[in-house]
Amino acid sequence: MDAKRIIPVLEVCNGRIAAAGSAHPAEWAVSLEREGADGIIFRETVEAGPGPLAPPRAGWVRDVAGALSIPFALEAAFHGLEDLEAVLEAGADRVLLRPAMISAPTLAGAARTFGRAHLGVVLRADLTPENGWRMVLAGGPGERDAQAWMAEMEQWGASEILLEAGPEGAAIGTLFQGAARLALSVLYQCAGESGRVADALLNGADGVAFPAGTRSPEQWKSLLRPHGLTLRD
Amino acid sequence: MITFVSFHGGSLTSLEGAMDRLGFGHCRAASPDQAAPDGPIVLAGSGPLDPAYAALKASGWWRELPQLAAAGRPVVGINLGLHLLAEGSEESPKGGGLGLIPGLVRRLGPGLKVPHMGWAPVRQLGAHPLLPETPGGWLFFCHSHALEPAGSTLLVAVHGRPISVMECRGRTVGIQAQVEKSGRFGLALLEKTLTVLGEEPLGSLTPDFN
Numbered sequence: 001m002d003a004k005r006i007i008p009v010l011e012v013c014n015g016r017i018a019a020a021g022s023a024h025p026a027e028w029a030v031s032l033e034r035e036g037a038d039g040i041i042f043r044e045t046v047e048a049g050p051g052p053l054a055p056p057r058a059g060w061v062r063d064v065a066g067a068l069s070i071p072f073a074l075e076a077a078f079h080g081l082e083d084l085e086a087v088l089e090a091g092a093d094r095v096l097l098r099p100a101m102i103s104a105p106t107l108a109g110a111a112r113t114f115g116r117a118h119l120g121v122v123l124r125a126d127l128t129p130e131n132g133w134r135m136v137l138a139g140g141p142g143e144r145d146a147q148a149w150m151a152e153m154e155q156w157g158a159s160e161i162l163l164e165a166g167p168e169g170a171a172i173g174t175l176f177q178g179a180a181r182l183a184l185s186v187l188y189q190c191a192g193e194s195g196r197v198a199d200a201l202l203n204g205a206d207g208v209a210f211p212a213g214t215r216s217p218e219q220w221k222s223l224l225r226p227h228g229l230t231l232r233d
Numbered sequence: 234m235i236t237f238v239s240f241h242g243g244s245l246t247s248l249e250g251a252m253d254r255l256g257f258g259h260c261r262a263a264s265p266d267q268a269a270p271d272g273p274i275v276l277a278g279s280g281p282l283d284p285a286y287a288a289l290k291a292s293g294w295w296r297e298l299p300q301l302a303a304a305g306r307p308v309v310g311i312n313l314g315l316h317l318l319a320e321g322s323e324e325s326p327k328g329g330g331l332g333l334i335p336g337l338v339r340r341l342g343p344g345l346k347v348p349h350m351g352w353a354p355v356r357q358l359g360a361h362p363l364l365p366e367t368p369g370g371w372l373f374f375c376h377s378h379a380l381e382p383a384g385s386t387l388l389v390a391v392h393g394r395p396i397s398v399m400e401c402r403g404r405t406v407g408i409q410a411q412v413e414k415s416g417r418f419g420l421a422l423l424e425k426t427l428t429v430l431g432e433e434p435l436g437s438l439t440p441d442f443n
Contacts, residue, residue, distance in 0.1 A: 002351035002392075003371065024442035033416070038352055066250030067440055071373055071414045091246030093375065093414065115243075115280035117348040117375045159348050183342075185350045206351060232352045232371045 003232040004224070005038040005207030006217045007187065011045050015060040018048030019213055025060050026067040028212070033070050036217040038232055040068070041096065041162070041209050044076035053077040053098070058090040065091020073120060075162070077101075084110055088118055096120045096162055099137060099149075104156050111157025120160035121153045122189075127170040133178075136166070147178045154182050162209060164189040165196075172196055173203040180204025194220075198227045234269035235259040235432060240288040242278030242313055251413040255424050256434030265297040273307040273430050274298065276314035279375065279411075282324045285317060295331070302333050307404045307430035310334070315400065315407035316378060324378050333405045336380045336397075345393040348377045353390040355398045355410070361387050362429050363401055370418030372398065372410035379409055404430060 010029070016022045029040050042064070046054045056076035064072060073094035074087055084095050095118065097107070102121060110119055124136040125146035134141035135149050150161055161184050165172045172188075179186040180203065187207045188200035192214040201208065201224065210220065221231045235252060237245050239261040252259045262268040276298070278285060289295040302308045310318040315338075319330045322338035330338075341347045352371045357364055364387060372390070379396035382389050388398035390410075399422075400407040406426055412419040428434075 002349075002353050005351060026440070026442050062246055063440065063442055065244065065246040066253070067442075068247070069251065069254075069414065069416050069420055071375070071411070089244050091244040091250075112281070117279060117350060117377070159350060183345070183347050185346060185348075206346075 001230050002206070003038065004201050004205070004229050005187070006036065006220045006224075006231070007039045007041055007207055007209045008032050008037050008212035008217060009041045009043060009189070009209050010212045011043050011049060012060065013045050013048045013054070015057060024063065026063040029064050029068050029072065032212060032217060033068055036221060036232075037070060038207065038217070039070055039093075040072040042072060042074045044074065055079065056083055056087045058086045061087055061090040061092050073160075075122060081106070081110060081113060084114065084118075088114055094118050094120045094160060096122050096160075097158075098122045099135070102153070102156075107153070107156040107158060116157045116159045119158050120162060121158045122162045122164075123149065124164040124166065125175060126166045127172075127175070133175050146175065150179055150182060150184065154184050158184060160185040160187065162187050162189050163205075165200075172200055176200050176203040176205045194223055198224055198229070201229050202227060234272045235427065236268040236272060236274045237261045238274060238276045238289070238294055239263045240278065240285060240292065240294070242285040242288065243280050245277065248275070248277055248311070248413045250440075251420060251423060253438040253440070255420060255427075256437040257427060257432055258435050264292045265294060271306070272432055273309050273427060274301060275309045275311065276317055277309075277311035278313040280313060282313065282316060282322055283328065285313060286325065286328050289317065298331055299333060302403075302405050305404060307406070308333060309405075309426065309430070310407040311413075312376060312409065312411055315380070315409055318405065318407050319380060322378055334380070334400045334402055334407045335385055336383055336400075338378045338380055340378050341376070341392055341396075348375055349379075349392045350375045352415075353392065355388045355390045357388055358382070358386055361401065363387060363399075363406065363426050365418070365421045365425050367418070367421075372412065372415040372419055372422075374410050376409060380407075406430070
Protein backbone atom coordinates (compact mmCIF):
# COMPACT_ATOMS: atom_id res chain seq x y z
CA MET A 1 0.00 0.00 0.00
CA ASP A 2 1.23 3.50 -0.83
CA ALA A 3 2.26 5.78 2.02
CA LYS A 4 0.04 8.71 2.92
CA ARG A 5 1.99 11.75 1.75
CA ILE A 6 3.03 14.52 4.14
CA ILE A 7 3.52 17.68 2.08
CA PRO A 8 4.55 21.12 3.36
CA VAL A 9 3.39 24.20 1.43
CA LEU A 10 5.78 27.10 0.87
CA GLU A 11 4.84 30.57 -0.36
CA VAL A 12 7.33 32.07 -2.79
CA CYS A 13 7.37 35.79 -3.59
CA ASN A 14 9.88 37.24 -6.08
CA GLY A 15 11.80 33.97 -6.00
CA ARG A 16 12.29 33.99 -2.21
CA ILE A 17 10.61 32.51 0.88
CA ALA A 18 9.65 35.55 2.92
CA ALA A 19 8.67 33.45 5.96
CA ALA A 20 12.20 32.05 6.13
CA GLY A 21 14.27 35.23 6.16
CA SER A 22 14.24 35.55 2.37
CA ALA A 23 15.76 32.12 1.86
CA HIS A 24 16.02 30.63 -1.61
CA PRO A 25 13.16 28.13 -2.20
CA ALA A 26 15.64 25.36 -3.03
CA GLU A 27 17.50 25.77 0.28
CA TRP A 28 14.29 25.61 2.29
CA ALA A 29 12.95 22.71 0.24
CA VAL A 30 16.10 20.63 0.76
CA SER A 31 15.83 21.12 4.53
CA LEU A 32 12.17 19.98 4.41
CA GLU A 33 13.21 16.89 2.45
CA ARG A 34 15.72 16.07 5.21
CA GLU A 35 12.92 16.48 7.78
CA GLY A 36 10.90 13.73 6.07
CA ALA A 37 8.67 15.60 3.57
CA ASP A 38 7.20 13.30 0.91
CA GLY A 39 6.75 16.17 -1.53
CA ILE A 40 6.48 19.96 -1.52
CA ILE A 41 3.90 22.37 -2.87
CA PHE A 42 5.07 25.87 -3.77
CA ARG A 43 2.61 28.73 -4.11
CA GLU A 44 3.87 31.72 -6.09
CA THR A 45 2.31 34.87 -4.60
CA VAL A 46 2.32 38.56 -5.48
CA GLU A 47 3.16 39.63 -1.91
CA ALA A 48 4.98 37.91 0.92
CA GLY A 49 2.64 35.44 2.67
CA PRO A 50 -0.81 34.30 1.62
CA GLY A 51 -2.46 36.43 -1.05
CA PRO A 52 -3.15 36.63 -4.76
CA LEU A 53 -1.17 34.29 -6.97
CA ALA A 54 1.64 35.60 -9.16
CA PRO A 55 2.63 34.35 -12.62
CA PRO A 56 5.14 31.49 -12.46
CA ARG A 57 8.89 32.09 -12.74
CA ALA A 58 10.85 29.19 -14.12
CA GLY A 59 14.26 30.27 -12.76
CA TRP A 60 13.83 29.26 -9.14
CA VAL A 61 11.77 26.22 -10.17
CA ARG A 62 14.81 24.96 -12.11
CA ASP A 63 17.03 25.47 -9.02
CA VAL A 64 14.57 23.49 -6.87
CA ALA A 65 14.37 20.65 -9.40
CA GLY A 66 18.15 20.40 -9.50
CA ALA A 67 18.52 20.30 -5.73
CA LEU A 68 15.57 18.23 -4.53
CA SER A 69 15.16 14.44 -4.48
CA ILE A 70 11.41 14.40 -3.83
CA PRO A 71 8.54 15.51 -6.09
CA PHE A 72 7.15 19.05 -6.03
CA ALA A 73 4.21 20.97 -7.48
CA LEU A 74 3.61 24.64 -8.19
CA GLU A 75 0.41 26.64 -7.75
CA ALA A 76 0.64 29.98 -9.58
CA ALA A 77 -1.31 32.32 -11.85
CA PHE A 78 -0.94 30.25 -15.01
CA HIS A 79 -2.05 31.80 -18.28
CA GLY A 80 -2.06 29.27 -21.07
CA LEU A 81 -0.07 26.22 -22.09
CA GLU A 82 3.18 28.19 -22.47
CA ASP A 83 3.23 28.93 -18.74
CA LEU A 84 2.63 25.26 -17.94
CA GLU A 85 5.31 24.14 -20.37
CA ALA A 86 7.90 26.53 -18.93
CA VAL A 87 7.40 25.29 -15.38
CA LEU A 88 7.23 21.59 -16.30
CA GLU A 89 10.30 21.89 -18.52
CA ALA A 90 12.09 23.58 -15.60
CA GLY A 91 11.44 20.44 -13.57
CA ALA A 92 8.21 20.84 -11.57
CA ASP A 93 6.36 17.51 -11.34
CA ARG A 94 2.93 19.04 -11.37
CA VAL A 95 1.12 22.32 -11.87
CA LEU A 96 -1.88 23.12 -9.68
CA LEU A 97 -4.68 25.09 -11.34
CA ARG A 98 -7.44 27.03 -9.61
CA PRO A 99 -11.00 26.74 -10.93
CA ALA A 100 -10.94 30.15 -12.66
CA MET A 101 -8.00 28.97 -14.82
CA ILE A 102 -9.74 25.79 -15.96
CA SER A 103 -11.90 25.03 -18.98
CA ALA A 104 -12.52 21.68 -20.66
CA PRO A 105 -10.41 22.53 -23.74
CA THR A 106 -7.44 23.88 -21.76
CA LEU A 107 -7.30 20.98 -19.29
CA ALA A 108 -7.87 18.32 -21.95
CA GLY A 109 -5.33 19.98 -24.24
CA ALA A 110 -2.75 20.15 -21.45
CA ALA A 111 -3.37 16.48 -20.59
CA ARG A 112 -2.78 15.46 -24.22
CA THR A 113 0.38 17.56 -24.47
CA PHE A 114 2.07 16.96 -21.12
CA GLY A 115 0.29 13.88 -19.73
CA ARG A 116 -2.38 14.02 -17.03
CA ALA A 117 0.10 13.08 -14.31
CA HIS A 118 1.46 16.64 -14.47
CA LEU A 119 -1.92 18.32 -13.91
CA GLY A 120 -3.59 19.01 -10.58
CA VAL A 121 -6.47 21.24 -9.56
CA VAL A 122 -7.27 23.17 -6.40
CA LEU A 123 -10.72 23.18 -4.80
CA ARG A 124 -12.29 24.61 -1.69
CA ALA A 125 -15.54 22.93 -0.68
CA ASP A 126 -17.86 24.07 2.09
CA LEU A 127 -20.46 21.94 3.83
CA THR A 128 -23.88 23.62 3.58
CA PRO A 129 -26.87 22.58 5.72
CA GLU A 130 -29.23 22.15 2.75
CA ASN A 131 -27.09 21.09 -0.17
CA GLY A 132 -24.13 19.15 1.19
CA TRP A 133 -20.64 19.89 -0.08
CA ARG A 134 -20.57 22.88 -2.44
CA MET A 135 -17.72 24.35 -4.39
CA VAL A 136 -16.50 27.72 -3.06
CA LEU A 137 -15.61 30.30 -5.68
CA ALA A 138 -15.65 33.96 -4.59
CA GLY A 139 -16.75 34.60 -1.05
CA GLY A 140 -18.85 31.56 -0.28
CA PRO A 141 -20.34 28.27 -1.40
CA GLY A 142 -22.01 28.46 -4.80
CA GLU A 143 -24.40 26.30 -6.76
CA ARG A 144 -21.92 23.73 -7.91
CA ASP A 145 -21.75 20.36 -6.18
CA ALA A 146 -18.14 19.71 -5.13
CA GLN A 147 -18.26 16.00 -5.90
CA ALA A 148 -19.62 16.59 -9.41
CA TRP A 149 -16.90 19.16 -10.11
CA MET A 150 -14.16 16.77 -9.00
CA ALA A 151 -15.58 14.04 -11.23
CA GLU A 152 -15.56 16.50 -14.13
CA MET A 153 -11.90 17.39 -13.46
CA GLU A 154 -11.02 13.70 -13.57
CA GLN A 155 -12.82 13.34 -16.89
CA TRP A 156 -11.16 16.43 -18.37
CA GLY A 157 -7.63 15.32 -17.50
CA ALA A 158 -6.53 16.18 -13.95
CA SER A 159 -4.71 13.57 -11.88
CA GLU A 160 -4.69 15.24 -8.47
CA ILE A 161 -6.93 17.47 -6.34
CA LEU A 162 -5.71 19.73 -3.57
CA LEU A 163 -8.88 19.89 -1.51
CA GLU A 164 -9.62 22.39 1.24
CA ALA A 165 -12.73 21.79 3.35
CA GLY A 166 -14.74 24.28 5.36
CA PRO A 167 -16.18 25.64 7.46
CA GLU A 168 -14.18 25.05 10.63
CA GLY A 169 -15.66 22.15 12.57
CA ALA A 170 -17.57 20.50 9.70
CA ALA A 171 -17.21 16.71 9.58
CA ILE A 172 -15.15 16.02 6.48
CA GLY A 173 -15.39 12.23 6.25
CA THR A 174 -18.11 12.17 3.58
CA LEU A 175 -16.25 14.64 1.37
CA PHE A 176 -13.10 12.51 1.32
CA GLN A 177 -14.98 9.22 1.00
CA GLY A 178 -16.59 10.64 -2.14
CA ALA A 179 -13.32 12.00 -3.51
CA ALA A 180 -11.54 8.71 -2.85
CA ARG A 181 -13.95 6.89 -5.18
CA LEU A 182 -12.47 8.85 -8.10
CA ALA A 183 -9.30 7.71 -9.87
CA LEU A 184 -7.67 10.97 -8.76
CA SER A 185 -5.07 11.44 -6.07
CA VAL A 186 -6.62 13.58 -3.31
CA LEU A 187 -4.62 15.78 -0.94
CA TYR A 188 -6.24 17.46 2.05
CA GLN A 189 -5.11 21.06 2.35
CA CYS A 190 -5.31 21.99 6.01
CA ALA A 191 -4.58 25.27 7.72
CA GLY A 192 -2.28 23.68 10.26
CA GLU A 193 -4.75 22.10 12.68
CA SER A 194 -4.16 18.42 13.32
CA GLY A 195 -7.65 17.36 14.41
CA ARG A 196 -9.15 16.76 11.00
CA VAL A 197 -6.03 15.50 9.23
CA ALA A 198 -6.30 11.93 10.51
CA ASP A 199 -10.04 12.01 9.63
CA ALA A 200 -9.28 13.02 6.05
CA LEU A 201 -6.55 10.40 5.66
CA LEU A 202 -8.59 7.61 7.25
CA ASN A 203 -11.47 8.46 4.90
CA GLY A 204 -9.45 8.16 1.72
CA ALA A 205 -7.24 11.25 1.30
CA ASP A 206 -3.87 10.29 -0.14
CA GLY A 207 -1.95 12.96 1.71
CA VAL A 208 -2.03 16.20 3.63
CA ALA A 209 -0.68 19.59 2.56
CA PHE A 210 0.02 21.99 5.44
CA PRO A 211 1.77 25.36 5.82
CA ALA A 212 5.52 24.82 6.26
CA GLY A 213 6.77 26.04 9.61
CA THR A 214 3.77 24.91 11.68
CA ARG A 215 5.11 21.41 12.35
CA SER A 216 7.94 19.52 10.70
CA PRO A 217 7.00 16.63 8.40
CA GLU A 218 8.46 14.22 10.94
CA GLN A 219 6.31 15.74 13.71
CA TRP A 220 3.23 15.23 11.52
CA LYS A 221 4.21 11.61 10.98
CA SER A 222 4.65 11.08 14.73
CA LEU A 223 1.15 12.48 15.31
CA LEU A 224 -0.40 10.31 12.61
CA ARG A 225 1.34 6.96 13.20
CA PRO A 226 -0.85 6.06 16.21
CA HIS A 227 -3.88 6.17 13.86
CA GLY A 228 -2.53 3.14 12.00
CA LEU A 229 -1.82 5.07 8.79
CA THR A 230 0.91 3.86 6.39
CA LEU A 231 3.68 6.46 6.34
CA ARG A 232 7.10 6.51 4.72
CA ASP A 233 9.99 6.13 7.19
CA MET B 234 30.21 10.26 -19.10
CA ILE B 235 26.47 9.64 -18.93
CA THR B 236 24.46 10.62 -22.01
CA PHE B 237 20.86 11.73 -21.51
CA VAL B 238 18.78 11.30 -24.63
CA SER B 239 16.98 14.61 -25.13
CA PHE B 240 13.61 14.02 -26.82
CA HIS B 241 11.23 16.56 -25.19
CA GLY B 242 9.58 13.82 -23.15
CA GLY B 243 9.61 15.60 -19.82
CA SER B 244 12.21 17.58 -17.92
CA LEU B 245 15.73 16.27 -17.29
CA THR B 246 16.56 18.91 -14.67
CA SER B 247 15.96 16.67 -11.64
CA LEU B 248 18.00 13.80 -13.06
CA GLU B 249 20.84 16.11 -13.99
CA GLY B 250 20.79 17.60 -10.49
CA ALA B 251 20.92 14.08 -9.03
CA MET B 252 23.93 13.29 -11.23
CA ASP B 253 25.68 16.46 -10.00
CA ARG B 254 25.07 15.49 -6.36
CA LEU B 255 26.24 11.93 -6.97
CA GLY B 256 29.27 13.21 -8.83
CA PHE B 257 28.67 11.69 -12.28
CA GLY B 258 29.55 13.64 -15.41
CA HIS B 259 26.71 13.97 -17.91
CA CYS B 260 25.63 15.54 -21.18
CA ARG B 261 22.45 15.81 -23.26
CA ALA B 262 22.25 14.44 -26.77
CA ALA B 263 19.37 15.30 -29.10
CA SER B 264 20.84 12.93 -31.71
CA PRO B 265 23.30 10.01 -31.54
CA ASP B 266 26.19 12.06 -32.93
CA GLN B 267 26.01 14.27 -29.80
CA ALA B 268 26.42 11.31 -27.42
CA ALA B 269 29.50 10.92 -25.22
CA PRO B 270 32.01 8.41 -26.69
CA ASP B 271 31.31 5.91 -23.92
CA GLY B 272 29.28 5.45 -20.73
CA PRO B 273 25.58 4.73 -20.14
CA ILE B 274 22.88 6.09 -22.42
CA VAL B 275 19.93 7.16 -20.26
CA LEU B 276 16.44 7.39 -21.74
CA ALA B 277 14.27 9.11 -19.15
CA GLY B 278 10.99 10.92 -19.37
CA SER B 279 7.29 11.14 -18.70
CA GLY B 280 4.14 11.97 -20.62
CA PRO B 281 2.50 10.43 -23.67
CA LEU B 282 4.24 7.55 -25.49
CA ASP B 283 3.45 8.25 -29.16
CA PRO B 284 5.22 11.64 -29.38
CA ALA B 285 8.24 10.02 -27.69
CA TYR B 286 8.31 7.22 -30.31
CA ALA B 287 8.08 9.83 -33.07
CA ALA B 288 10.81 12.06 -31.60
CA LEU B 289 13.25 9.16 -31.19
CA LYS B 290 12.62 7.99 -34.76
CA ALA B 291 13.09 11.49 -36.18
CA SER B 292 16.38 12.04 -34.31
CA GLY B 293 17.96 8.71 -35.26
CA TRP B 294 18.04 7.37 -31.70
CA TRP B 295 15.47 4.68 -32.53
CA ARG B 296 17.84 3.04 -35.00
CA GLU B 297 20.98 3.65 -32.95
CA LEU B 298 19.94 2.43 -29.47
CA PRO B 299 19.56 -1.28 -30.35
CA GLN B 300 22.94 -1.18 -32.12
CA LEU B 301 24.63 0.44 -29.12
CA ALA B 302 23.02 -2.09 -26.75
CA ALA B 303 24.12 -4.97 -29.00
CA ALA B 304 27.68 -3.60 -28.89
CA GLY B 305 27.60 -3.73 -25.06
CA ARG B 306 26.95 -0.05 -24.32
CA PRO B 307 24.88 0.28 -21.11
CA VAL B 308 21.34 1.59 -21.72
CA VAL B 309 19.11 2.72 -18.84
CA GLY B 310 15.40 3.53 -19.25
CA ILE B 311 13.60 5.39 -16.47
CA ASN B 312 9.79 5.70 -16.18
CA LEU B 313 8.64 6.44 -19.77
CA GLY B 314 12.12 5.31 -20.82
CA LEU B 315 11.38 1.78 -19.56
CA HIS B 316 8.19 1.73 -21.65
CA LEU B 317 10.18 2.77 -24.74
CA LEU B 318 12.70 -0.05 -24.15
CA ALA B 319 9.97 -2.72 -23.78
CA GLU B 320 8.53 -4.75 -26.65
CA GLY B 321 5.36 -2.66 -26.78
CA SER B 322 2.68 -0.93 -24.74
CA GLU B 323 -1.09 -0.95 -24.47
CA GLU B 324 -0.83 2.84 -24.56
CA SER B 325 0.15 2.64 -28.22
CA PRO B 326 -1.11 -0.69 -29.61
CA LYS B 327 0.01 0.11 -33.17
CA GLY B 328 3.57 1.07 -32.30
CA GLY B 329 6.13 -1.51 -31.23
CA GLY B 330 8.78 -0.68 -28.64
CA LEU B 331 12.54 -1.00 -28.95
CA GLY B 332 12.38 -4.56 -27.60
CA LEU B 333 15.51 -4.27 -25.46
CA ILE B 334 13.52 -5.31 -22.37
CA PRO B 335 11.12 -8.26 -22.72
CA GLY B 336 7.40 -7.83 -22.12
CA LEU B 337 4.39 -5.72 -22.96
CA VAL B 338 3.61 -2.65 -20.85
CA ARG B 339 0.01 -2.86 -19.61
CA ARG B 340 -2.41 -0.23 -18.30
CA LEU B 341 -2.91 -0.19 -14.52
CA GLY B 342 -6.32 -0.99 -13.09
CA PRO B 343 -9.25 -1.19 -13.54
CA GLY B 344 -10.71 0.09 -10.29
CA LEU B 345 -7.49 1.77 -9.15
CA LYS B 346 -6.12 5.27 -8.89
CA VAL B 347 -4.54 5.94 -12.28
CA PRO B 348 -2.05 7.47 -12.65
CA HIS B 349 -0.45 5.65 -9.75
CA MET B 350 1.11 8.59 -7.95
CA GLY B 351 2.81 8.04 -4.65
CA TRP B 352 5.45 6.34 -2.53
CA ALA B 353 5.27 2.54 -2.58
CA PRO B 354 7.43 -0.02 -0.78
CA VAL B 355 9.50 -2.14 -3.15
CA ARG B 356 10.80 -5.66 -2.66
CA GLN B 357 13.84 -7.37 -4.11
CA LEU B 358 13.23 -10.69 -5.83
CA GLY B 359 16.78 -11.81 -5.05
CA ALA B 360 20.32 -10.56 -4.66
CA HIS B 361 21.76 -8.82 -7.73
CA PRO B 362 24.90 -6.71 -8.25
CA LEU B 363 22.77 -3.72 -9.35
CA LEU B 364 20.80 -3.56 -6.11
CA PRO B 365 21.81 -1.74 -2.91
CA GLU B 366 22.53 -3.93 0.09
CA THR B 367 19.31 -2.86 1.86
CA PRO B 368 16.58 -5.43 1.11
CA GLY B 369 13.97 -2.85 0.10
CA GLY B 370 12.79 0.71 0.56
CA TRP B 371 10.31 3.34 -0.63
CA LEU B 372 10.29 4.65 -4.19
CA PHE B 373 8.15 7.36 -5.79
CA PHE B 374 5.93 6.38 -8.72
CA CYS B 375 4.00 8.43 -11.24
CA HIS B 376 2.72 6.23 -14.09
CA SER B 377 -0.40 4.81 -15.71
CA HIS B 378 1.19 1.70 -17.26
CA ALA B 379 3.67 -0.92 -16.07
CA LEU B 380 5.37 -4.18 -16.99
CA GLU B 381 4.33 -7.33 -15.21
CA PRO B 382 7.09 -9.09 -13.25
CA ALA B 383 8.99 -11.70 -15.29
CA GLY B 384 12.34 -13.50 -15.31
CA SER B 385 14.32 -10.27 -15.86
CA THR B 386 12.65 -8.46 -12.93
CA LEU B 387 14.81 -7.41 -9.95
CA LEU B 388 12.38 -5.27 -7.91
CA VAL B 389 8.61 -5.36 -7.56
CA ALA B 390 5.88 -3.22 -6.01
CA VAL B 391 2.12 -3.64 -5.78
CA HIS B 392 -0.52 -1.33 -7.22
CA GLY B 393 -3.62 -3.48 -7.38
CA ARG B 394 -1.43 -6.23 -8.85
CA PRO B 395 2.35 -6.85 -8.71
CA ILE B 396 4.23 -4.52 -11.05
CA SER B 397 7.82 -4.61 -12.20
CA VAL B 398 9.92 -1.80 -10.71
CA MET B 399 13.33 -2.71 -12.10
CA GLU B 400 14.36 -4.86 -15.06
CA CYS B 401 17.79 -5.99 -16.16
CA ARG B 402 18.75 -7.75 -19.37
CA GLY B 403 22.50 -7.83 -19.95
CA ARG B 404 23.69 -4.24 -19.74
CA THR B 405 20.21 -2.81 -20.38
CA VAL B 406 18.33 -1.68 -17.28
CA GLY B 407 14.79 -0.33 -16.92
CA ILE B 408 13.38 1.38 -13.85
CA GLN B 409 9.68 2.21 -13.47
CA ALA B 410 10.00 4.43 -10.39
CA GLN B 411 11.14 8.03 -10.56
CA VAL B 412 14.38 7.23 -8.77
CA GLU B 413 15.62 10.82 -8.91
CA LYS B 414 12.49 11.83 -6.94
CA SER B 415 12.73 8.98 -4.44
CA GLY B 416 14.89 10.42 -1.69
CA ARG B 417 18.01 8.69 -0.40
CA PHE B 418 16.94 5.17 -1.39
CA GLY B 419 16.27 6.27 -4.97
CA LEU B 420 19.63 7.99 -5.22
CA ALA B 421 21.38 4.94 -3.76
CA LEU B 422 19.71 2.73 -6.37
CA LEU B 423 20.71 5.11 -9.15
CA GLU B 424 24.29 5.36 -7.89
CA LYS B 425 24.66 1.58 -7.57
CA THR B 426 23.20 0.97 -11.03
CA LEU B 427 25.47 3.47 -12.76
CA THR B 428 28.55 2.32 -10.84
CA VAL B 429 27.97 -1.35 -11.67
CA LEU B 430 27.47 -0.33 -15.33
CA GLY B 431 30.99 1.08 -15.22
CA GLU B 432 30.50 4.77 -14.50
CA GLU B 433 32.85 6.39 -11.98
CA PRO B 434 31.92 9.45 -9.90
CA LEU B 435 34.14 12.47 -10.50
CA GLY B 436 33.21 14.41 -7.35
CA SER B 437 29.90 15.92 -6.30
CA LEU B 438 28.82 19.47 -7.05
CA THR B 439 26.98 21.46 -4.37
CA PRO B 440 24.81 24.21 -5.83
CA ASP B 441 25.02 27.75 -4.45
CA PHE B 442 21.65 29.49 -4.59
CA ASN B 443 22.66 32.93 -3.39
